Amino acid sequence: MGGPGLCCLASSGDRPVLYASGQSILIARLVVHRARDTTRLASIERSHISHFFCQVVEAALATQLKPHQEKSNFIIKTPKGTRDLSPEQMVVREKILDMVVSCFKRHGAKGLDTPAFELKEMLTEKYGEDSGLIYDLKDQGGELLSLRYDLTVPFARYLAMNKVKKMKRYHVGKVWRRESPTIAQGRYREFCQCDFDIAGQFDPMIPDAECLKIICEILSGLQLGDFLIKVNDRRILDGIFAVCGVPESKFHAICSSVDKLDKMSWKDVRHEMVAKKGLAAEVADRIWDYVQCHGGVSLVKQMFQDPRLSQNKQALEGLGDLKLLFEYLTLFGIAEKISFDLSLARGLDYYTGVIYEAVLLQTPAHAEEEPLNVGSVAAGGRYDGLVGMFDPKGHNVPCVGLSIGVERIFSIVEQRMKTFGEKIRTTETQVFVATPQKNFLQERLKLIAELWDAGIKAELMYKNNPKLLTQLHYCENTGIPLVVIIGEQELKEGVIKLRSVASREEVAITRENLVAEIQKRLSES
């Protein structure tokens, strides 16, 4: 009992009361702070509370009371699985996101934004086995909150909350998942998602086909090399499970296992199904017969003829929709990019109909590049029941959507640029204001303000007396194309020297013509 400097711990009502001395402020704060988590457990007898607090305080003392050592042990880092984005990365990212967003806008989508966190209960029972990966916020009094896990559930919550029955929206934002980060593959605990979704009751498969068209446009536009979109339907999967003899209560669990087939061998997946999830071995093997199949629209027709599957109502609905989907995809000119793949499962609980996932088929563009295993770069599907989970009366709004895996795309493009040693400009500065003389700061400041006020992107050195060579080198290193030079002679003659960094040519221009001349040069380049 009793760490140093601690006199007494007691509980008054449901709040702990501390009497402490010595180095106690820090510790007391810590204790009170931690205690808040536990005072809800008011049913534990008072004596046990004080016993518990003493233990907390002892632990706190053990870890906290070394202020001098602390600084040298202090490791500066970002949290596990997260990273800063450097200016170079930001430039690449901005280009890719611009391209993705402009595709979403080309398809008539509106923008939407939702908070980074949601009420915890909004996220429960939406993600199946993945729910354990949700980041919760600490209970600091008030509502229990969790960081959003995707942009789909917040969208469904938005639709239900505002009773919106029809909407085509895009959303670019960060989401958070407590996954084991395998950073080499571009997987992070914080990452950006770009989602496009169509909500509303429409004639079948038209919005679904548009989603696949969008994925094709984006992946083609980004020139990531050849790709394929695997397509399946949750109802076909459920039909397969049913005709193979999986008990209905195990559909979700077995679907989860099938979803792992792109990362695990059939042997391991089968073992999970049989040993961990209690499936009969012969049932597992029957599933395997189906999930090996993949092909084009002919496979859809073949499955219609399957003696067992053709007896299952759900499967028939799914197959009928896929047939229609392929018809529309042919009209869009993208049918050859699509593969009906019975092993595609998508782990998330909320999908109800067609599901899809785009994968890159090979290393992008050039043979000399390192091959990169990047897995899927876009995915999505139909979720007709999710909005109803939020609506007080259970009213549903059918939805279909897609999510572009931009993080993986970022890492592919970055890798490609590294391979080719491409240099990225991280600023957009057009003009540098320089001087060859001492004591010309005032003139430089007056001049640069004129440029800024004319909308010209300009920089100068934050020095009273910089060297001309240093100033010119800075322009060469950072890719600034133009320099304006002001010195004694120029001031006397009422001119400014305009220098092209690339050609090193200089011309004298009158002050009043400077802005116009710069704008002319910039528009020509």
Place this chain on the structure above:
Amino acid sequence: MGGPGLCCLASSGDRPVLYASGQSILIARLVVHRARDTTRLASIERSHISHFFCQVVEAALATQLKPHQEKSNFIIKTPKGTRDLSPEQMVVREKILDMVVSCFKRHGAKGLDTPAFELKEMLTEKYGEDSGLIYDLKDQGGELLSLRYDLTVPFARYLAMNKVKKMKRYHVGKVWRRESPTIAQGRYREFCQCDFDIAGQFDPMIPDAECLKIICEILSGLQLGDFLIKVNDRRILDGIFAVCGVPESKFHAICSSVDKLDKMSWKDVRHEMVAKKGLAAEVADRIWDYVQCHGGVSLVKQMFQDPRLSQNKQALEGLGDLKLLFEYLTLFGIAEKISFDLSLARGLDYYTGVIYEAVLLQTPAHAEEEPLNVGSVAAGGRYDGLVGMFDPKGHNVPCVGLSIGVERIFSIVEQRMKTFGEKIRTTETQVFVATPQKNFLQERLKLIAELWDAGIKAELMYKNNPKLLTQLHYCENTGIPLVVIIGEQELKEGVIKLRSVASREEVAITRENLVAEIQKRLSES
């Protein structure tokens, strides 16, 4: 003991084990979930654990086991102090952010992004009295994390972590503060910040003056009406506190009180200083004599002559820098926008030199608008010691920066648009693909794919047989300027009808000329 359907509860090691039946899956999940919070308190005897679990389960049963009622009690909302941004709001926001970012780029800034959360210890002792407003994440094993409170501390952490000695960067991102939300004033617990900062050892006040220039450019550019930037210096404040007789240990606390003068009367602030912070009443009154002063560069000169302040080394340094700052601001042509205001304090602990805050002077633009109290719309200052707090060896990088209060600007602009009944287009769709006939879905899909592939923003109705009037009304309601119409006659003649929504004029165009004609029309409008 024992709620319905519950047989046995026991503890195995540090994990609870449940044996349950009946409606137990939901409850069991809940119990295990809650239990995880408490199993770390492993020191409590086993018998008490089971006792406690039984109580949790009883509570859970009381609140959870009414599935039918539950749904109706379920409130769909965003967390307290947060909100979704509607498509209309997103359009306004995008315009304002574009304008702000283009100003940052005009001044040569690079982009940077940091994670939404930081290691908790990175944020401690940076925010003074405001530290209680930091959102912590729940301890789910691993590191202790907090949501970022601003973009300045993550920037300083980035500089220290990467040993960057010089950088001009901007950062647009969300930050989170557990404040009491007064939503009418545009204050939220989640909000967007736009920061620009210059890090590096430079000649005095040149980067500081550029920061003020940037604030002026942005506020002028957004046409928010007249504004004023209050300027002060932490060293001048410290000098005032010293010569008034404030003990050095109370500088931060008294500075915090002075910071409240824009929201509270002097009477209340004085009371806080004297009654809560233990300052002698005559000391408080001496402070009041100073902090009432505000004016231009002449006030700087006057303070140089102040018999007490002129004896204080810190204050003299601050005054010297302000004199230089005003000189540069005059060269930038913005000196008349700046007021030296001795009451400006800025609560954050990390400022070390010049500080500033921009306030709107009156309701924007038009007299018929409702007056809006929006307080400060931009702020910043110099923080030369923050990077050193992260560096293991305490190496410093001097920094100065600014933050644009875009949320308040958003609400002003939204309010203005509401007042004037301005309609905002939330999509950018240029062309709608319509048909007057039944069974033309296939032709419409082929046609719209051609438009998309040519980069034209196009929509159609997700119906097999939509009515022509419905299609044309949609265009009028959403502001789509052009309609292409395909029907039996057009198909027979190999043409498409192109209709202007505004003039209702229609012309027939051959299929191969359609894209070119649309692009011509769009470039003319």
